[in-house]
Amino acid sequence: MEKDLKVKGVNVPKTKLGLAKMNKLIETAEKLFTEKGFFDVSISDICKAAHTAVGTFYIYFESKTDVYRYLVEKYKKRIKGILASSIKDCKTRYEKEKEGVKSFIKYAVKNPNVYNIIWGSLAVDKQLFEDYYVSFAKTYAHAICGENRAVSVEDYSSLAYMLMGITNFLGLKAIFEKLSDKQIDEVVENTVMPVLSKGLFS
Amino acid sequence: MEKDLKVKGVNVPKTKLGLAKMNKLIETAEKLFTEKGFFDVSISDICKAAHTAVGTFYIYFESKTDVYRYLVEKYKKRIKGILASSIKDCKTRYEKEKEGVKSFIKYAVKNPNVYNIIWGSLAVDKQLFEDYYVSFAKTYAHAICGENRAVSVEDYSSLAYMLMGITNFLGLKAIFEKLSDKQIDEVVENTVMPVLSKGLFS
Numbered sequence: 424m425e426k427d428l429k430v431k432g433v434n435v436p437k438t439k440l441g442l443a444k445m446n447k448l449i450e451t452a453e454k455l456f457t458e459k460g461f462f463d464v465s466i467s468d469i470c471k472a473a474h475t476a477v478g479t480f481y482i483y484f485e486s487k488t489d490v491y492r493y494l495v496e497k498y499k500k501r502i503k504g505i506l507a508s509s510i511k512d513c514k515t516r517y518e519k520e521k522e523g524v525k526s527f528i529k530y531a532v533k534n535p536n537v538y539n540i541i542w543g544s545l546a547v548d549k550q551l552f553e554d555y556y557v558s559f560a561k562t563y564a565h566a567i568c569g570e571n572r573a574v575s576v577e578d579y580s581s582l583a584y585m586l587m588g589i590t591n592f593l594g595l596k597a598i599f600e601k602l603s604d605k606q607i608d609e610v611v612e613n614t615v616m617p618v619l620s621k622g623l624f625s
Numbered sequence: 626m627e628k629d630l631k632v633k634g635v636n637v638p639k640t641k642l643g644l645a646k647m648n649k650l651i652e653t654a655e656k657l658f659t660e661k662g663f664f665d666v667s668i669s670d671i672c673k674a675a676h677t678a679v680g681t682f683y684i685y686f687e688s689k690t691d692v693y694r695y696l697v698e699k700y701k702k703r704i705k706g707i708l709a710s711s712i713k714d715c716k717t718r719y720e721k722e723k724e725g726v727k728s729f730i731k732y733a734v735k736n737p738n739v740y741n742i743i744w745g746s747l748a749v750d751k752q753l754f755e756d757y758y759v760s761f762a763k764t765y766a767h768a769i770c771g772e773n774r775a776v777s778v779e780d781y782s783s784l785a786y787m788l789m790g791i792t793n794f795l796g797l798k799a800i801f802e803k804l805s806d807k808q809i810d811e812v813v814e815n816t817v818m819p820v821l822s823k824g825l826f827s
Contacts, residue, residue, distance in 0.1 A: 460748045463664035517826055542744040546662050553801050560798070574825040578816040581795065585820060588794030592786040596762070599755050614780040618787060622824035623776040624719055 430496045432489030434482065445483045447473045449497075452490045457539050461491060461547045491547050494540050495555055502537070503562070505530050516567065516574060520619060524590050525611045529604055531594030538595070560584055589615065632698045634691030636684065647685045649675045651699075654692045659741050663693060663749045693749050696742050697757055704739070705764070707732050718769065718776060722821060726792050727813045731806055733796030740797070762786055791817065 428435075436442055451473035455464040466487050470477045484490050509526035510519040531537060544552040563583035567574060576582045593615065597607055630637070638644055653675035657666040668689050672679045686692050711728035712721040733739060747754040765785035769776060778784045795817065799809055 460662060460664035462662035520825075539747055543748050545741055546745050546748070556794075556797060557801060575823070576816055576820055576825060578812065581798065581812045581816040582820065582825075584794040584798045585791045585817065588790030588792070589787045590790070592758075592790030592793065593783065595758060596783065596786045599759060610780065610783050614778055614783040615787065618778060618784065618821075618824065620824045620826050621777070622820065622822045623722075623778060623784075624822050 428493070428496055428500055430489070430493045432485040433493050434484075436483065441482075444475060444479060448475060448480060448483065449490065449493060452487075453494055453536070453540070456491065456494075456543070457536055461487075461543065488548055488551075491540075491544065492551055495544050495551055498537050498540055499555060499559070502527065502530065503559075517616070517620065519566075520586070521611060521616050524586075524593070524615055525607060527590045528594045528597045528602075528607045528611070531591075532597050532602060532607070535598045538598075556584075556587070559587060563587065589619075630695070630698055630702055632691070632695045634687040635695050636686075638685065643684075646677060646681060650677060650682060650685065651692065651695060654689075655696055655738070655742070658693065658696075658745070659738055663689075663745065690750055690753075693742075693746065694753055697746050697753055700739050700742055701757060701761070704729065704732065705761075719818070719822065721768075722788070723813060723818050726788075726795070726817055727809060729792045730796045730799045730804075730809045730813070733793075734799045734804060734809070737800045740800075758786075758789070762789060765789065791821075 436445055448469060452464070452469045455469060455472060464487075466480055467477060469487075469490070470480050484493070505526050506523050509522045513519040513522055541552075541555060544555065560580060560583040563586065564579035567582060568579040574582070593610065596602075597610075602610070638647055650671060654666070654671045657671060657674060666689075668682055669679060671689075671692070672682050686695070707728050708725050711724045715721040715724055743754075743757060746757065762782060762785040765788065766781035769784060770781040776784070795812065798804075799812075804812070
């Protein structure tokens with residue numbers, strides 16, 4: 424469970440026991456959503472599998488969708504944390520892109536469920552899906568444009584979507600092909616960065 | 626309905642009446658899957674909404690997943706058709722990328738449901754999702770590498786995923802922001818192609 428994660432419709436308890444109960448519900452819900460799909464899992468199913476009373480569920484969550492929203496926010500926070508930590512020693516935008524792409528793809532291979540939750544949100548609540556990417560793109564575009572024209576492109580928002588697309592789809596490929604960290608480094612250094620750096624047709 | 630679309634578990638009828646019935650079931654299923662999610666829709670729901678007997682459903686489809694598989698194959702065929710038609714007069718890989726990206730994004734804005742079906746397949750049947758992208762990437766990589774080193778990259782498969790990612794994520798942005806065809810042309814000509822052509826850091 425993430426500390427200090429504020430999500431609408433979710434009431435984080437103050438006691439250690441309350442946090443443990445809430446955490447158990449979240450973990451169980453994620454497992455069931457992935458196995459059976461959001462719509463085929465009821466609050467009662469989640470509580471039964473987590474050995475928790477239905478009344479307890481409603482102390483922490485206003486609805487089933489709020490648990491899902493919590494999962495999306497959890498992954499958003501984790502991914503942002505991993506990206507931030509991977510680029511903290513990088514001096515240039517080039518280095519930041521390289522380390523950021525590598526760390527996301529490696530995270531995706533170890534947590535393929537991130538696609539189930541994030542892309543699955545399109546079916547659960549379209550707005551949740553849109554908010555996720557709009558917020559991510561905004562932060563990304565801001566980071567790129569804040570660096571005093573570090574890149575030769577003016578439309579930072581479209582560029583952010585392009586870079587998110589590259590990273591997300593290489594994450595898929597790495598999951599499909601079970602790439603090792605070393606293989607991921609090679610793809611990023613030998614293909615991604617040359618394309619990002621000099622383009623395809625130069 | 627697509628002509629000549631062969632999908633495992635789907636038996637395309639020979640008569641006009643049969644085709645009309647099958648088509649009605651497919652359209653109804655797509656609408657219900659999008660509204661309620663795959664797992665929350667039963668074969669009986671589909672038949673009821675399509676005013677068709679459940680027995681008739683089983684003449685055409687072996688299971689509910691087979692209808693979904695049909696929808697994924699339908700979009701795959703349509704997208705491939707649109708891409709092929711958009712690049713048919715292009716002489717260079719550069720021109721092909723430009724026209725291909727434009728046409729996919731324009732198609733996505735007019736058919737946002739394509740994301741619900743394709744990305745939703747991850748929850749319905751992981752293998753279906755993986756097969757979709759692996760097959761698409763293979764065709765794409767083959768097209769790029771077949772052109773006598775038209776691009777300055779050796780790992781055609783990773784490059785294909787990068788390009789698919791760019792196109793898919795710009796499609797999302799275009800849907801979120803309700804971009805017009807003219808605005809899409811501008812994003813592709815002023816941002817995508819300069820980045821693909823010369824890179825970010827040149």
